[in-house]
Amino acid sequence: MAYNILIVDDSTPMRAVIKKIVKASGFNVGQFFEAINGLEAMEVLNNEWIDLVLTDYNMPDMNGLELVEEMNKDDHLKSIPAIMITTEGSRTRVEEFMAKGVMDYIKKPFTPEQIKQKLTHIMGETEDEEQRYDNGDEELDF
């Protein structure tokens, strides 16, 4: 199955890097969509089929948590897993993320392996996982 992934971050370089890491992780990605904040993300979510949201927290206009809260108001959108990729590391803040419907979080700075682990946990093993390991291609690079 190919997953459509929405990457929400106000930083162009960070969106590009996350996209590159997800591709390198071997996930079967149908299409990447991008948004620069929660407002743009909601537009994408209302017009496209999205299977997973990777969102930054600290963005202008609508932050990542507000985005998840908006998604939770919609019967369809609330079923889409959202992972917060954030510099926020305080336990209190992370508990708030989880309480408000964020499925998991990745703390910046991150390694490609950390992203891969979270995606595997959320979406399940990739179809070509076995084949990649057979090729000895276990290392991920930026």
Added chain:
Amino acid sequence: MKNKDMTMAMKNSISDVLETMFFLSLDFSNDLDLLGLWDTGKDPIIAAKLNFSGPLSGYAVFYIPKKSALSITADFMGKDEQEISDDQIDGTVKEIINMIIGNTFSLYDPEAVFDLGVPELVGFHDFIKNLSDSGKRFSVVIETLENYLAFQMNITNQD
């Protein structure tokens, strides 16, 4: 606030961010005079500022020569330097300060909640004059193989 703990958190955070995500080999110096070696006429300095509030309030500024910023942006994005735009450089520098300051506070006090502003570019000359490492001002020179970078955090209020 324990100044020693904050300095340690700041340096560890800078190492985490610049080494983990940007593969920079770095060292620290408290000799702020090293920044006098910057040739700002040939290589302008990009300065990104981030305000924060919470148990501590204030702002942080990250300084990096443009050539170094171009180099790490290209590496970060996996592109050639010729393909990198000024917007991408600015975005990378803003992302760096965002990560450094968020990570600094997580290391300093994992229980505390800080609100971070949105990073902005500021005039280098407006802030570099405040660079000092005393009282509630924390400043450090970051030595990379190619150049000197600097990071400054000014605490203006403490709850």
